[in-house]
Amino acid sequence: LPGRAYTEVHALVRKLRPLVELTSDELDALRSVQVQIRSLEGNTTFVNTGEKPTLCCLILSGFAYRYRILDSGRRQIFSIHIPGDIPDLQSLFIDKMDHSIGTLNPVTVGLIHIEAIRQIITRYPRIAGLLWRETLVDAAISRAWMARIGRRNADQRIAHLLCELFIRTSQAGLSRQGSVPLPITQTELADSLGLSGVQVNRSLRQLRTAKLIELRTGTLTVLDWDGLREVALFDETYLHIRAHVA
Amino acid sequence: LPGRAYTEVHALVRKLRPLVELTSDELDALRSVQVQIRSLEGNTTFVNTGEKPTLCCLILSGFAYRYRILDSGRRQIFSIHIPGDIPDLQSLFIDKMDHSIGTLNPVTVGLIHIEAIRQIITRYPRIAGLLWRETLVDAAISRAWMARIGRRNADQRIAHLLCELFIRTSQAGLSRQGSVPLPITQTELADSLGLSGVQVNRSLRQLRTAKLIELRTGTLTVLDWDGLREVALFDETYLHIRAHVA
DNA sequence: CGAGGCCTTGAACGTCGTCAAGTGGAGTGG
DNA sequence: CCACTCCACTTGACGACGTTCAAGGCCTCG
Numbered sequence: 001l002p003g004r005a006y007t008e009v010h011a012l013v014r015k016l017r018p019l020v021e022l023t024s025d026e027l028d029a030l031r032s033v034q035v036q037i038r039s040l041e042g043n044t045t046f047v048n049t050g051e052k053p054t055l056c057c058l059i060l061s062g063f064a065y066r067y068r069i070l071d072s073g074r075r076q077i078f079s080i081h082i083p084g085d086i087p088d089l090q091s092l093f094i095d096k097m098d099h100s101i102g103t104l105n106p107v108t109v110g111l112i113h114i115e116a117i118r119q120i121i122t123r124y125p126r127i128a129g130l131l132w133r134e135t136l137v138d139a140a141i142s143r144a145w146m147a148r149i150g151r152r153n154a155d156q157r158i159a160h161l162l163c164e165l166f167i168r169t170s171q172a173g174l175s176r177q178g179s180v181p182l183p184i185t186q187t188e189l190a191d192s193l194g195l196s197g198v199q200v201n202r203s204l205r206q207l208r209t210a211k212l213i214e215l216r217t218g219t220l221t222v223l224d225w226d227g228l229r230e231v232a233l234f235d236e237t238y239l240h241i242r243a244h245v246a
Numbered sequence: 247l248p249g250r251a252y253t254e255v256h257a258l259v260r261k262l263r264p265l266v267e268l269t270s271d272e273l274d275a276l277r278s279v280q281v282q283i284r285s286l287e288g289n290t291t292f293v294n295t296g297e298k299p300t301l302c303c304l305i306l307s308g309f310a311y312r313y314r315i316l317d318s319g320r321r322q323i324f325s326i327h328i329p330g331d332i333p334d335l336q337s338l339f340i341d342k343m344d345h346s347i348g349t350l351n352p353v354t355v356g357l358i359h360i361e362a363i364r365q366i367i368t369r370y371p372r373i374a375g376l377l378w379r380e381t382l383v384d385a386a387i388s389r390a391w392m393a394r395i396g397r398r399n400a401d402q403r404i405a406h407l408l409c410e411l412f413i414r415t416s417q418a419g420l421s422r423q424g425s426v427p428l429p430i431t432q433t434e435l436a437d438s439l440g441l442s443g444v445q446v447n448r449s450l451r452q453l454r455t456a457k458l459i460e461l462r463t464g465t466l467t468v469l470d471w472d473g474l475r476e477v478a479l480f481d482e483t484y485l486h487i488r489a490h491v492a
Numbered sequence: 493c494g495a496g497g498c499c500t501t502g503a504a505c506g507t508c509g510t511c512a513a514g515t516g517g518a519g520t521g522g
Numbered sequence: 523c524c525a526c527t528c529c530a531c532t533t534g535a536c537g538a539c540g541t542t543c544a545a546g547g548c549c550t551c552g
Protein backbone atom coordinates (compact mmCIF):
# COMPACT_ATOMS: atom_id res chain seq x y z
CA LEU A 1 0.00 0.00 0.00
CA PRO A 2 2.22 2.78 -1.34
CA GLY A 3 1.78 6.53 -1.79
CA ARG A 4 3.51 9.53 -0.30
CA ALA A 5 2.60 12.56 -2.41
CA TYR A 6 1.45 15.63 -0.49
CA THR A 7 -1.04 17.97 -2.09
CA GLU A 8 -3.90 20.37 -1.47
CA VAL A 9 -7.35 19.40 -0.27
CA HIS A 10 -9.17 20.49 -3.36
CA ALA A 11 -11.98 18.00 -3.05
CA LEU A 12 -12.82 19.15 0.44
CA VAL A 13 -12.66 22.84 -0.36
CA ARG A 14 -14.88 22.32 -3.36
CA LYS A 15 -17.46 20.67 -1.16
CA LEU A 16 -17.46 23.17 1.70
CA ARG A 17 -17.32 26.32 -0.37
CA PRO A 18 -20.94 26.34 -1.54
CA LEU A 19 -22.14 26.26 2.04
CA VAL A 20 -20.33 29.32 3.40
CA GLU A 21 -18.10 31.88 1.82
CA LEU A 22 -14.72 31.00 3.21
CA THR A 23 -12.31 33.79 4.11
CA SER A 24 -8.84 33.72 2.66
CA ASP A 25 -7.49 32.81 6.10
CA GLU A 26 -9.79 29.82 6.23
CA LEU A 27 -8.90 28.79 2.71
CA ASP A 28 -5.20 29.05 3.46
CA ALA A 29 -5.63 26.93 6.56
CA LEU A 30 -7.44 24.22 4.61
CA ARG A 31 -4.95 24.29 1.80
CA SER A 32 -1.98 24.02 4.09
CA VAL A 33 -3.16 20.68 5.44
CA GLN A 34 -0.91 17.84 4.46
CA VAL A 35 -2.69 15.12 2.54
CA GLN A 36 -1.21 11.78 1.70
CA ILE A 37 -2.64 10.23 -1.42
CA ARG A 38 -3.17 6.50 -1.40
CA SER A 39 -4.60 4.12 -3.97
CA LEU A 40 -6.68 1.20 -2.74
CA GLU A 41 -7.84 -1.83 -4.65
CA GLY A 42 -11.50 -2.68 -5.00
CA ASN A 43 -13.24 -4.91 -2.49
CA THR A 44 -10.71 -4.17 0.26
CA THR A 45 -11.20 -3.28 3.90
CA PHE A 46 -8.90 -0.45 4.92
CA VAL A 47 -10.29 0.55 8.33
CA ASN A 48 -11.12 -2.19 10.81
CA THR A 49 -13.57 -2.46 13.67
CA GLY A 50 -11.79 -1.91 16.96
CA GLU A 51 -8.99 0.22 15.58
CA LYS A 52 -8.01 3.65 16.88
CA PRO A 53 -7.27 5.63 13.75
CA THR A 54 -4.91 8.59 13.66
CA LEU A 55 -5.82 9.44 10.08
CA CYS A 56 -9.04 10.44 8.37
CA CYS A 57 -9.71 9.64 4.74
CA LEU A 58 -11.19 11.97 2.19
CA ILE A 59 -12.43 10.01 -0.81
CA LEU A 60 -10.99 11.44 -4.01
CA SER A 61 -12.31 8.84 -6.45
CA GLY A 62 -14.19 5.56 -6.26
CA PHE A 63 -16.83 4.23 -3.88
CA ALA A 64 -16.46 3.07 -0.28
CA TYR A 65 -18.84 1.67 2.31
CA ARG A 66 -19.14 1.30 6.06
CA TYR A 67 -20.16 -2.06 7.43
CA ARG A 68 -19.98 -4.46 10.28
CA ILE A 69 -19.94 -8.25 10.44
CA LEU A 70 -22.28 -9.29 13.26
CA ASP A 71 -21.54 -12.13 15.64
CA SER A 72 -23.99 -14.23 13.66
CA GLY A 73 -21.66 -13.86 10.67
CA ARG A 74 -24.09 -11.73 8.70
CA ARG A 75 -23.01 -8.40 7.31
CA GLN A 76 -24.83 -5.10 7.58
CA ILE A 77 -23.77 -2.22 5.37
CA PHE A 78 -24.46 1.15 6.98
CA SER A 79 -23.64 3.65 4.28
CA ILE A 80 -22.13 4.12 0.86
CA HIS A 81 -19.64 6.90 0.23
CA ILE A 82 -18.74 8.76 -2.89
CA PRO A 83 -15.96 11.18 -3.83
CA GLY A 84 -15.94 14.19 -1.54
CA ASP A 85 -17.13 12.22 1.50
CA ILE A 86 -15.08 11.71 4.66
CA PRO A 87 -16.54 8.46 5.95
CA ASP A 88 -14.52 8.34 9.15
CA LEU A 89 -14.75 11.92 10.29
CA GLN A 90 -16.17 10.53 13.52
CA SER A 91 -12.66 9.51 14.49
CA LEU A 92 -12.15 13.13 15.47
CA PHE A 93 -13.97 12.51 18.73
CA ILE A 94 -14.57 8.78 18.99
CA ASP A 95 -11.40 6.84 19.45
CA LYS A 96 -12.46 3.27 18.77
CA MET A 97 -14.04 2.23 15.48
CA ASP A 98 -17.39 0.49 15.93
CA HIS A 99 -17.46 -0.55 12.28
CA SER A 100 -15.18 -1.20 9.32
CA ILE A 101 -14.72 0.67 6.07
CA GLY A 102 -14.04 -0.96 2.73
CA THR A 103 -13.91 -0.16 -0.96
CA LEU A 104 -16.47 -1.19 -3.56
CA ASN A 105 -14.12 -0.49 -6.47
CA PRO A 106 -10.61 0.93 -6.75
CA VAL A 107 -10.48 4.06 -4.62
CA THR A 108 -8.03 6.87 -4.10
CA VAL A 109 -8.17 8.55 -0.72
CA GLY A 110 -6.48 11.57 0.76
CA LEU A 111 -5.27 10.70 4.24
CA ILE A 112 -5.23 13.56 6.73
CA HIS A 113 -3.89 13.52 10.26
CA ILE A 114 -6.68 13.86 12.77
CA GLU A 115 -4.44 16.18 14.76
CA ALA A 116 -4.23 18.53 11.80
CA ILE A 117 -8.01 18.69 11.56
CA ARG A 118 -8.26 19.23 15.27
CA GLN A 119 -5.98 22.22 15.08
CA ILE A 120 -7.98 23.75 12.27
CA ILE A 121 -11.35 23.32 13.93
CA THR A 122 -10.03 24.78 17.15
CA ARG A 123 -8.90 27.91 15.36
CA TYR A 124 -11.63 28.22 12.74
CA PRO A 125 -15.06 27.63 14.26
CA ARG A 126 -16.81 28.04 10.93
CA ILE A 127 -14.83 25.23 9.38
CA ALA A 128 -15.67 23.17 12.45
CA GLY A 129 -19.31 23.96 11.82
CA LEU A 130 -19.08 22.85 8.20
CA LEU A 131 -17.47 19.56 9.10
CA TRP A 132 -19.88 19.03 11.97
CA ARG A 133 -22.69 19.61 9.52
CA GLU A 134 -21.25 16.88 7.29
CA THR A 135 -21.54 14.40 10.14
CA LEU A 136 -25.10 15.51 10.82
CA VAL A 137 -26.19 15.02 7.23
CA ASP A 138 -24.54 11.63 7.43
CA ALA A 139 -26.75 10.88 10.44
CA ALA A 140 -29.83 12.03 8.53
CA ILE A 141 -28.95 9.63 5.73
CA SER A 142 -28.64 6.90 8.34
CA ARG A 143 -32.17 7.59 9.50
CA ALA A 144 -33.50 7.24 5.97
CA TRP A 145 -31.50 4.00 5.75
CA MET A 146 -33.29 2.72 8.86
CA ALA A 147 -36.73 3.60 7.58
CA ARG A 148 -35.89 1.88 4.33
CA ILE A 149 -34.99 -1.37 6.03
CA GLY A 150 -37.65 -1.18 8.69
CA ARG A 151 -40.81 -0.15 6.90
CA ARG A 152 -40.51 -0.89 3.18
CA ASN A 153 -40.84 -4.02 1.09
CA ALA A 154 -38.09 -5.34 -1.13
CA ASP A 155 -38.97 -3.39 -4.30
CA GLN A 156 -39.33 -0.14 -2.41
CA ARG A 157 -36.06 -0.64 -0.57
CA ILE A 158 -34.06 -1.05 -3.73
CA ALA A 159 -35.81 1.75 -5.57
CA HIS A 160 -35.32 4.08 -2.62
CA LEU A 161 -31.62 3.37 -2.27
CA LEU A 162 -31.09 3.81 -5.99
CA CYS A 163 -32.90 7.16 -5.84
CA GLU A 164 -30.61 8.34 -3.07
CA LEU A 165 -27.44 7.19 -4.75
CA PHE A 166 -28.50 8.66 -8.06
CA ILE A 167 -29.05 12.08 -6.51
CA ARG A 168 -25.90 12.04 -4.43
CA THR A 169 -23.65 10.98 -7.26
CA SER A 170 -25.28 13.51 -9.57
CA GLN A 171 -24.78 16.18 -6.94
CA ALA A 172 -21.10 15.25 -6.88
CA GLY A 173 -20.94 15.85 -10.60
CA LEU A 174 -20.60 12.22 -11.67
CA SER A 175 -23.68 11.84 -13.85
CA ARG A 176 -23.74 11.63 -17.63
CA GLN A 177 -26.99 11.49 -19.57
CA GLY A 178 -29.05 9.82 -16.89
CA SER A 179 -26.27 7.44 -15.91
CA VAL A 180 -24.09 7.43 -12.82
CA PRO A 181 -21.32 5.09 -11.70
CA LEU A 182 -22.50 2.54 -9.16
CA PRO A 183 -19.99 -0.28 -8.79
CA ILE A 184 -22.00 -2.43 -6.39
CA THR A 185 -22.81 -6.14 -6.49
CA GLN A 186 -26.21 -7.59 -5.70
CA THR A 187 -24.79 -9.16 -2.57
CA GLU A 188 -23.66 -5.75 -1.36
CA LEU A 189 -27.08 -4.33 -2.12
CA ALA A 190 -28.58 -7.19 -0.12
CA ASP A 191 -26.39 -6.46 2.89
CA SER A 192 -27.30 -2.79 2.65
CA LEU A 193 -31.01 -3.45 2.56
CA GLY A 194 -31.44 -6.33 4.95
CA LEU A 195 -32.43 -8.70 2.16
CA SER A 196 -31.09 -11.90 0.63
CA GLY A 197 -29.16 -11.81 -2.59
CA VAL A 198 -31.83 -13.80 -4.34
CA GLN A 199 -34.51 -11.31 -3.42
CA VAL A 200 -32.40 -8.38 -4.59
CA ASN A 201 -32.04 -10.12 -7.92
CA ARG A 202 -35.79 -10.61 -8.25
CA SER A 203 -36.64 -7.06 -7.27
CA LEU A 204 -34.05 -5.64 -9.62
CA ARG A 205 -35.66 -7.62 -12.39
CA GLN A 206 -38.97 -6.01 -11.47
CA LEU A 207 -37.50 -2.55 -11.82
CA ARG A 208 -35.73 -3.54 -15.02
CA THR A 209 -38.77 -5.03 -16.74
CA ALA A 210 -40.81 -2.01 -15.63
CA LYS A 211 -38.35 0.06 -17.67
CA LEU A 212 -37.39 2.14 -14.67
CA ILE A 213 -33.66 1.45 -14.48
CA GLU A 214 -30.72 -0.44 -15.82
CA LEU A 215 -27.86 -1.54 -13.58
CA ARG A 216 -24.94 -3.19 -15.35
CA THR A 217 -21.17 -3.20 -15.23
CA GLY A 218 -20.95 -0.65 -12.47
CA THR A 219 -23.32 1.83 -14.06
CA LEU A 220 -26.82 2.80 -12.99
CA THR A 221 -29.04 4.25 -15.69
CA VAL A 222 -32.33 5.76 -14.67
CA LEU A 223 -34.80 5.38 -17.53
CA ASP A 224 -37.86 6.73 -15.74
CA TRP A 225 -37.06 8.95 -12.80
CA ASP A 226 -40.64 9.77 -11.89
CA GLY A 227 -41.58 6.12 -12.04
CA LEU A 228 -38.67 5.09 -9.86
CA ARG A 229 -39.43 7.84 -7.40
CA GLU A 230 -43.04 6.74 -7.21
CA VAL A 231 -42.17 3.12 -6.49
CA ALA A 232 -39.81 4.27 -3.75
CA LEU A 233 -42.07 7.01 -2.39
CA PHE A 234 -38.84 8.99 -2.40
CA ASP A 235 -38.51 12.40 -0.76
CA GLU A 236 -35.02 13.86 -0.83
CA THR A 237 -35.48 16.35 2.00
CA TYR A 238 -33.30 14.24 4.26
CA LEU A 239 -30.29 14.77 2.04
CA HIS A 240 -30.30 18.43 3.10
CA ILE A 241 -28.98 19.60 -0.20
CA ARG A 242 -28.30 23.30 -0.32
CA ALA A 243 -28.44 25.18 -3.57
CA HIS A 244 -24.96 26.04 -4.64
CA VAL A 245 -24.11 29.65 -3.93
CA ALA A 246 -22.69 31.27 -7.02
CA LEU B 247 -47.82 24.87 27.42
CA PRO B 248 -46.54 27.09 30.23
CA GLY B 249 -43.11 27.58 31.77
CA ARG B 250 -40.80 30.50 32.07
CA ALA B 251 -38.39 29.65 34.86
CA TYR B 252 -34.75 30.19 33.93
CA THR B 253 -32.19 28.03 35.61
CA GLU B 254 -28.79 26.44 35.22
CA VAL B 255 -28.01 23.61 32.83
CA HIS B 256 -27.14 21.13 35.53
CA ALA B 257 -28.11 18.06 33.56
CA LEU B 258 -25.84 18.99 30.69
CA VAL B 259 -22.89 19.89 32.85
CA ARG B 260 -23.25 16.63 34.73
CA LYS B 261 -23.07 14.75 31.47
CA LEU B 262 -20.14 16.55 29.89
CA ARG B 263 -17.97 16.77 32.96
CA PRO B 264 -16.81 13.16 33.04
CA LEU B 265 -15.45 13.47 29.53
CA VAL B 266 -13.15 16.44 29.98
CA GLU B 267 -12.20 18.55 32.96
CA LEU B 268 -13.96 21.81 32.27
CA THR B 269 -12.25 25.04 33.19
CA SER B 270 -14.08 27.52 35.36
CA ASP B 271 -14.52 29.75 32.32
CA GLU B 272 -16.19 26.95 30.45
CA LEU B 273 -18.38 26.07 33.40
CA ASP B 274 -19.42 29.68 33.80
CA ALA B 275 -20.31 29.88 30.14
CA LEU B 276 -22.46 26.78 30.34
CA ARG B 277 -24.15 27.90 33.53
CA SER B 278 -24.96 31.32 32.17
CA VAL B 279 -27.07 29.82 29.38
CA GLN B 280 -30.72 30.63 29.75
CA VAL B 281 -32.88 27.57 29.93
CA GLN B 282 -36.63 27.59 29.75
CA ILE B 283 -38.24 24.68 31.54
CA ARG B 284 -41.30 23.15 29.95
CA SER B 285 -43.49 20.22 30.93
CA LEU B 286 -44.89 18.03 28.18
CA GLU B 287 -47.60 15.41 28.41
CA GLY B 288 -46.95 11.82 27.40
CA ASN B 289 -47.55 10.63 23.86
CA THR B 290 -47.19 14.11 22.37
CA THR B 291 -45.26 15.35 19.37
CA PHE B 292 -43.43 18.56 20.16
CA VAL B 293 -41.09 18.94 17.18
CA ASN B 294 -42.52 18.37 13.70
CA THR B 295 -41.01 17.26 10.42
CA GLY B 296 -40.38 20.25 8.20
CA GLU B 297 -40.00 22.80 10.99
CA LYS B 298 -37.04 25.12 11.40
CA PRO B 299 -36.44 25.12 15.14
CA THR B 300 -34.82 28.02 16.98
CA LEU B 301 -34.64 26.09 20.23
CA CYS B 302 -32.92 22.88 21.29
CA CYS B 303 -34.32 20.67 24.02
CA LEU B 304 -32.33 19.05 26.79
CA ILE B 305 -34.34 16.23 28.34
CA LEU B 306 -34.50 16.68 32.11
CA SER B 307 -36.89 13.84 32.91
CA GLY B 308 -38.97 11.33 30.98
CA PHE B 309 -38.45 9.55 27.67
CA ALA B 310 -38.67 10.93 24.12
CA TYR B 311 -38.26 9.43 20.68
CA ARG B 312 -37.48 10.51 17.13
CA TYR B 313 -39.66 9.18 14.35
CA ARG B 314 -41.08 9.76 10.96
CA ILE B 315 -44.37 8.78 9.35
CA LEU B 316 -43.62 7.51 5.85
CA ASP B 317 -45.78 8.26 2.86
CA SER B 318 -47.17 4.76 3.14
CA GLY B 319 -48.56 5.76 6.54
CA ARG B 320 -46.24 3.48 8.47
CA ARG B 321 -44.12 4.83 11.27
CA GLN B 322 -40.41 4.27 11.82
CA ILE B 323 -38.90 5.18 15.17
CA PHE B 324 -35.22 6.15 14.85
CA SER B 325 -34.08 6.54 18.44
CA ILE B 326 -35.18 6.67 22.04
CA HIS B 327 -33.90 9.41 24.32
CA ILE B 328 -33.44 9.54 28.04
CA PRO B 329 -32.69 12.31 30.53
CA GLY B 330 -29.44 14.08 29.68
CA ASP B 331 -29.91 13.64 25.91
CA ILE B 332 -30.34 16.51 23.46
CA PRO B 333 -32.27 14.79 20.69
CA ASP B 334 -32.36 17.77 18.35
CA LEU B 335 -28.81 19.03 18.64
CA GLN B 336 -28.61 18.62 14.88
CA SER B 337 -30.67 21.79 14.55
CA LEU B 338 -27.44 23.65 15.21
CA PHE B 339 -26.40 23.12 11.61
CA ILE B 340 -29.36 21.64 9.79
CA ASP B 341 -32.20 24.04 9.48
CA LYS B 342 -35.09 21.83 8.42
CA MET B 343 -36.23 18.88 10.52
CA ASP B 344 -36.30 15.61 8.55
CA HIS B 345 -38.13 13.84 11.37
CA SER B 346 -40.40 14.52 14.33
CA ILE B 347 -39.81 14.22 18.05
CA GLY B 348 -42.39 13.05 20.55
CA THR B 349 -42.70 11.98 24.16
CA LEU B 350 -43.26 8.44 25.38
CA ASN B 351 -44.35 9.56 28.84
CA PRO B 352 -44.59 12.96 30.58
CA VAL B 353 -41.34 14.79 29.93
CA THR B 354 -39.73 17.94 31.20
CA VAL B 355 -37.32 19.60 28.83
CA GLY B 356 -34.95 22.53 29.14
CA LEU B 357 -35.28 24.69 26.04
CA ILE B 358 -32.12 26.48 24.94
CA HIS B 359 -31.80 28.99 22.15
CA ILE B 360 -29.71 27.61 19.33
CA GLU B 361 -28.05 31.00 19.04
CA ALA B 362 -26.87 30.74 22.64
CA ILE B 363 -25.27 27.37 21.93
CA ARG B 364 -23.71 28.72 18.77
CA GLN B 365 -22.05 31.52 20.69
CA ILE B 366 -20.65 29.11 23.24
CA ILE B 367 -19.24 26.66 20.73
CA THR B 368 -17.64 29.49 18.78
CA ARG B 369 -15.83 30.67 21.85
CA TYR B 370 -15.14 27.38 23.57
CA PRO B 371 -13.88 24.76 21.11
CA ARG B 372 -13.68 22.09 23.76
CA ILE B 373 -17.36 22.41 24.56
CA ALA B 374 -18.02 22.28 20.83
CA GLY B 375 -16.04 19.05 20.73
CA LEU B 376 -18.05 17.54 23.57
CA LEU B 377 -21.36 18.37 21.92
CA TRP B 378 -20.08 17.20 18.55
CA ARG B 379 -19.09 13.96 20.20
CA GLU B 380 -22.64 13.58 21.50
CA THR B 381 -23.97 13.73 17.95
CA LEU B 382 -21.38 11.18 16.82
CA VAL B 383 -22.31 8.70 19.54
CA ASP B 384 -25.90 9.25 18.49
CA ALA B 385 -24.87 8.26 14.95
CA ALA B 386 -23.13 5.15 16.26
CA ILE B 387 -26.33 4.15 18.06
CA SER B 388 -28.17 4.66 14.78
CA ARG B 389 -25.84 2.20 13.08
CA ALA B 390 -26.56 -0.42 15.71
CA TRP B 391 -30.25 0.31 15.19
CA MET B 392 -29.83 -0.42 11.47
CA ALA B 393 -28.01 -3.69 12.03
CA ARG B 394 -30.72 -4.69 14.47
CA ILE B 395 -33.49 -4.16 11.94
CA GLY B 396 -31.54 -5.42 8.96
CA ARG B 397 -29.85 -8.59 10.12
CA ARG B 398 -31.58 -9.96 13.20
CA ASN B 399 -34.75 -11.97 13.76
CA ALA B 400 -37.62 -10.79 15.94
CA ASP B 401 -36.39 -12.22 19.26
CA GLN B 402 -32.89 -10.89 18.74
CA ARG B 403 -34.14 -7.45 17.78
CA ILE B 404 -36.14 -7.03 20.95
CA ALA B 405 -33.47 -8.48 23.20
CA HIS B 406 -30.84 -6.24 21.60
CA LEU B 407 -32.86 -3.07 22.00
CA LEU B 408 -33.65 -3.91 25.60
CA CYS B 409 -29.96 -4.49 26.29
CA GLU B 410 -29.12 -1.08 24.90
CA LEU B 411 -31.83 0.74 26.79
CA PHE B 412 -30.99 -1.05 30.00
CA ILE B 413 -27.36 0.03 29.79
CA ARG B 414 -28.11 3.59 28.77
CA THR B 415 -30.68 4.17 31.47
CA SER B 416 -28.42 2.57 34.05
CA GLN B 417 -25.59 4.79 32.88
CA ALA B 418 -27.86 7.78 33.45
CA GLY B 419 -28.37 6.65 37.02
CA LEU B 420 -31.97 5.52 36.64
CA SER B 421 -31.65 1.84 37.62
CA ARG B 422 -32.80 0.27 40.87
CA GLN B 423 -32.13 -3.36 41.66
CA GLY B 424 -32.08 -4.62 38.12
CA SER B 425 -35.01 -2.47 37.05
CA VAL B 426 -35.09 0.64 34.89
CA PRO B 427 -37.96 2.83 33.74
CA LEU B 428 -39.04 2.05 30.19
CA PRO B 429 -42.42 3.61 29.42
CA ILE B 430 -42.89 2.15 25.94
CA THR B 431 -45.84 0.35 24.39
CA GLN B 432 -45.55 -2.75 22.25
CA THR B 433 -46.69 -0.74 19.24
CA GLU B 434 -43.83 1.68 19.78
CA LEU B 435 -41.40 -1.20 20.10
CA ALA B 436 -42.78 -2.57 16.83
CA ASP B 437 -42.23 0.73 15.03
CA SER B 438 -38.70 0.88 16.42
CA LEU B 439 -37.80 -2.60 15.27
CA GLY B 440 -39.54 -2.87 11.92
CA LEU B 441 -41.95 -5.51 13.22
CA SER B 442 -45.70 -5.83 13.68
CA GLY B 443 -47.25 -5.33 17.08
CA VAL B 444 -48.38 -8.94 17.15
CA GLN B 445 -44.88 -10.21 16.60
CA VAL B 446 -43.48 -7.97 19.32
CA ASN B 447 -46.02 -9.43 21.69
CA ARG B 448 -45.01 -12.99 20.81
CA SER B 449 -41.31 -12.34 21.08
CA LEU B 450 -41.71 -10.57 24.39
CA ARG B 451 -43.54 -13.62 25.66
CA GLN B 452 -40.57 -15.73 24.59
CA LEU B 453 -38.21 -13.58 26.62
CA ARG B 454 -40.63 -13.55 29.53
CA THR B 455 -41.17 -17.31 29.67
CA ALA B 456 -37.43 -17.83 29.32
CA LYS B 457 -37.12 -15.86 32.58
CA LEU B 458 -34.89 -13.27 30.98
CA ILE B 459 -36.94 -10.12 31.53
CA GLU B 460 -40.13 -8.57 32.77
CA LEU B 461 -41.67 -5.52 31.11
CA ARG B 462 -44.73 -4.11 32.83
CA THR B 463 -46.21 -0.76 33.71
CA GLY B 464 -43.36 1.22 32.30
CA THR B 465 -40.64 -0.77 34.03
CA LEU B 466 -38.10 -3.14 32.54
CA THR B 467 -36.65 -5.72 34.91
CA VAL B 468 -33.73 -7.81 33.72
CA LEU B 469 -33.82 -11.18 35.45
CA ASP B 470 -30.94 -12.80 33.59
CA TRP B 471 -28.54 -10.32 32.04
CA ASP B 472 -26.16 -12.88 30.61
CA GLY B 473 -29.04 -14.80 29.09
CA LEU B 474 -30.52 -11.69 27.53
CA ARG B 475 -27.15 -10.64 26.21
CA GLU B 476 -26.63 -14.04 24.68
CA VAL B 477 -29.96 -14.03 22.87
CA ALA B 478 -29.18 -10.57 21.52
CA LEU B 479 -25.49 -11.25 20.79
CA PHE B 480 -25.05 -7.86 22.39
CA ASP B 481 -21.77 -5.96 22.36
CA GLU B 482 -21.91 -2.50 23.89
CA THR B 483 -18.81 -1.11 22.22
CA TYR B 484 -20.93 1.08 19.99
CA LEU B 485 -22.26 3.03 22.97
CA HIS B 486 -18.76 4.46 23.42
CA ILE B 487 -19.12 4.69 27.16
CA ARG B 488 -16.20 6.31 28.88
CA ALA B 489 -15.37 5.47 32.44
CA HIS B 490 -16.35 8.36 34.66
CA VAL B 491 -13.37 10.40 35.74
CA ALA B 492 -13.42 10.89 39.48
C1' DC C 493 -9.82 -23.52 -22.38
C1' DG C 494 -10.73 -23.59 -17.63
C1' DA C 495 -11.76 -21.28 -13.17
C1' DG C 496 -14.02 -18.20 -10.32
C1' DG C 497 -17.19 -14.45 -9.52
C1' DC C 498 -21.50 -12.74 -10.16
C1' DC C 499 -25.96 -13.10 -11.86
C1' DT C 500 -30.30 -15.75 -12.68
C1' DT C 501 -34.03 -18.73 -11.84
C1' DG C 502 -36.98 -22.50 -9.70
C1' DA C 503 -38.94 -24.91 -5.71
C1' DA C 504 -39.86 -25.58 -0.93
C1' DC C 505 -39.99 -23.76 3.39
C1' DG C 506 -40.47 -20.47 7.28
C1' DT C 507 -40.76 -16.27 9.66
C1' DC C 508 -43.48 -12.75 10.24
C1' DG C 509 -47.67 -9.86 8.82
C1' DT C 510 -52.61 -9.45 8.69
C1' DC C 511 -57.09 -10.23 10.31
C1' DA C 512 -60.02 -11.06 13.92
C1' DA C 513 -61.66 -11.86 18.48
C1' DG C 514 -61.14 -11.56 23.18
C1' DT C 515 -58.93 -10.11 27.84
C1' DG C 516 -57.53 -6.90 31.33
C1' DG C 517 -56.77 -2.59 33.68
C1' DA C 518 -57.31 2.43 34.33
C1' DG C 519 -60.07 6.23 34.20
C1' DT C 520 -64.93 8.27 33.87
C1' DG C 521 -69.50 9.06 34.85
C1' DG C 522 -73.95 7.53 36.55
C1' DC D 523 -69.80 1.66 44.06
C1' DC D 524 -70.53 -0.11 39.86
C1' DA D 525 -71.20 -0.02 34.75
C1' DC D 526 -68.92 1.71 30.73
C1' DT D 527 -65.31 3.03 27.69
C1' DC D 528 -60.93 3.17 25.87
C1' DC D 529 -56.61 1.44 25.06
C1' DA D 530 -52.99 -1.69 25.49
C1' DC D 531 -52.06 -6.36 25.57
C1' DT D 532 -52.93 -11.32 24.16
C1' DT D 533 -53.75 -15.19 21.28
C1' DG D 534 -55.20 -18.09 17.20
C1' DA D 535 -55.63 -18.92 12.22
C1' DC D 536 -54.19 -18.03 7.77
C1' DG D 537 -51.53 -16.25 4.13
C1' DA D 538 -47.74 -13.63 2.03
C1' DC D 539 -43.32 -12.05 1.39
C1' DG D 540 -38.85 -13.22 1.58
C1' DT D 541 -35.20 -16.91 2.80
C1' DT D 542 -32.81 -20.97 1.87
C1' DC D 543 -31.19 -24.49 -1.03
C1' DA D 544 -29.77 -25.86 -5.38
C1' DA D 545 -28.52 -25.69 -10.11
C1' DG D 546 -27.24 -23.51 -14.18
C1' DG D 547 -25.63 -19.48 -17.17
C1' DC D 548 -22.67 -15.65 -18.33
C1' DC D 549 -18.62 -12.97 -18.40
C1' DT D 550 -13.88 -11.99 -17.40
C1' DC D 551 -9.39 -13.12 -16.69
C1' DG D 552 -5.50 -16.01 -16.47
